[in-house]
Every structure is written in structure tokens, then in C-alpha cells.
Amino acid sequence: MNPPCGRCNKPVYPTEKINCLDKYWHKGCFSCEVCKMALSMTNYKGFEKKPYCSMHYPKTSFTIVTDTPENLRLKQQTMLNSQALYKENFEKSKGKGFSVVADTPEMQRLKKTQDQISNIKYHEEFEKSKVREGAPPPENRKDDEEQNLNPQRISQPAGQMRPAAGAPPSGGGRYQALYSYVAAEADEVSLQEGDLILDVEPIDEGWMFGCNQRTGQRGMLPVNYVRPV
Numbered sequence: 001m002n003p004p005c006g007r008c009n010k011p012v013y014p015t016e017k018i019n020c021l022d023k024y025w026h027k028g029c030f031s032c033e034v035c036k037m038a039l040s041m042t043n044y045k046g047f048e049k050k051p052y053c054s055m056h057y058p059k060t061s062f063t064i065v066t067d068t069p070e071n072l073r074l075k076q077q078t079m080l081n082s083q084a085l086y087k088e089n090f091e092k093s094k095g096k097g098f099s100v101v102a103d104t105p106e107m108q109r110l111k112k113t114q115d116q117i118s119n120i121k122y123h124e125e126f127e128k129s130k131v132r133e134g135a136p137p138p139e140n141r142k143d144d145e146e147q148n149l150n151p152q153r154i155s156q157p158a159g160q161m162r163p164a165a166g167a168p169p170s171g172g173g174r175y176q177a178l179y180s181y182v183a184a185e186a187d188e189v190s191l192q193e194g195d196l197i198l199d200v201e202p203i204d205e206g207w208m209f210g211c212n213q214r215t216g217q218r219g220m221l222p223v224n225y226v227r228p229v
Contacts, residue, residue, distance in 0.1 A: 005029050021049045032056055173200045175210065175226040189219040197226055 002011035006023035007030070018025040020041060031038050034056035045057040052058065177191040189212050191197075200210040203220060211218045 007031075020044070021046045021051065023049065025051075174198055174229050175200050175208075176229045177226050179225050181222065181225050183219070185220075187219050189217050189221045190215070191221060191225060196229070197221065 002013055003024040004010065005012050005026050006021070007025060010026070012024045012026055016027050018027055018030050018041070020030065028038070030040075030044070030051060032053040033050050035053060037053050039051050039053065043054070044051045045054055046052070047058050175197040177193055177195040177197065179191070180193050181189075181191040183190040189197075189210070191212065192214070195215075196213040197210040198213050199218075200208050202208050206223055207220050208223055208226075209218070209220055
């Protein structure tokens with residue numbers, strides 16, 4: 001039985017048969033799909049089992065690639081190479097200060113330690129500044145006999161304008177320190193709570209001159225840090 005022609009579907013006899021592109025053709029039917037130019041086994045180009053001349057051969061598009069096993073292997077290999085390159089660049093960039101560092105447990109521990117150190121340093125600096133500036137004692141430190149004294153406190157640092165207080169005490173008396181006081185000038189006397197002050201002499205409305213019995217140091221001290229005894 002003679003097979004049908006790939007073009008006209010009529011029987012193809014052996015004398016005029018061309019076997020190409022998995023089909024049988026009449027010699028006159030084996031022509032370009034576009035311009036109908038007669039083709040031969042030497043000048044045809046096949047596309048989707050159809051013959052074309054070189055001029056009208058369809059241009060293949062490379063935008064759509066079939067996921068053949070080879071293409072899948074190449075795709076996977078490219079992805080692995082990209083990941084290896086990214087990891088290499090990440091390792092090189094570590095420690096340069098511009099990379100984004102993951103918030104790992106170790107980083108969280110270091111951050112917490114730094115915050116604690118900063119907090120301790122802040123409190124140390126604050127306490128030092130209180131001593132340097134001769135800050136007044138806390139308001140919650142009360143004394144049973146404080147009502148006999150002028151309640152006004154020293155609010156300016158030592159070495160600046162002396163704070164105003166009540167009338168200066170009489171000379172030659174004995175006084176006891178109500179609060180601790182750190183001398184800010186060479187001519188002042190440092191006090192601790194409970195120290196006895198002897199040979200007191202008034203100087204002005206806010207300051208007196210006396211001798212700290214505990215240390216033997218003589219000099220000026222604020223009026224509102226002591227009380228008469």
C-alpha cells in the first residue's frame with residue numbers, strides 16, 4: 001500500500017517518493033510552506049516536521065526554554081554557583097562595618113553587656129558630678145530638730161554666689177552636721193553626717209567658720225548643713 005503525501009494526502013508511488021521529516025512526499029509537493037519554492041534534500045530546512053527554504057525558515061525564540069533534564073541541571077548548577085559566590089562575598093564583607101549583621105544570641109548578649117556597662121558608667125559620672133558641684137542632700141533625709149533651722153537649701157555650686165539662709169549663728173558655739181558635705185574650695189571644710197563643729201564664728205548669711213572635731217580641719221562650711229547643739 002502506497003503511503004499518503006505529506007502535502008496533498010494522495011498516494012505516493014515509489015518512483016516519485018521523497019522520504020523526509022518522518023513523512024513521504026511527491027517531488028512536486030516537497031516545497032516551502034511559505035513561498036512554495038521546490039526543495040530538495042540538500043537545501044530544505046525542517047521546522048515542526050514541515051519543509052522551509054532558508055529565507056522563510058522560522059526564527060527560533062530563546063525566551064521560552066523547555067525544562068529538559070539538561071536545562072534543569074544547568075539551572076541548578078547556576079543557582080549553586082550564585083549561592084557560593086554570595087557566601088564568599090558575605091564572608092569578605094564581615095567586619096567592615098557596612099554589612100547587615102544578623103541579631104544572633106551572641107550579638108544580643110554583647111549588646112546587653114554594653115548597655116549595662118554604659119548604665120554603670122552613667123551613674124558613676126552622675127555621682128562624681130554631684131560631688132564636684134556640691135549638690136544638696138536628698139529631700140528625704142529628715143531630722144527631728146530640722147524645724148529649728150532655716151529650711152532654705154544651697155542650690156548653687158560652691159565657688160559661685162553663696163546661698164542665702166537665715167541669720168548667722170553666734171560665735172563660739174558647738175554645731176553638729178546634719179548632712180555630709182564635700183569641700184569644693186581649699187578654704188572649706190568637708191563634713192560627714194554627725195560631725196561636731198567647734199569654735200564656730202559667723203561669716204555671712206550663708207556661711208560660718210569652724211573646726212571639724214573629727215578631722216581637726218578648720219575652714220568655711222554652709223550654715224544650713226549644721227544645727228546647734
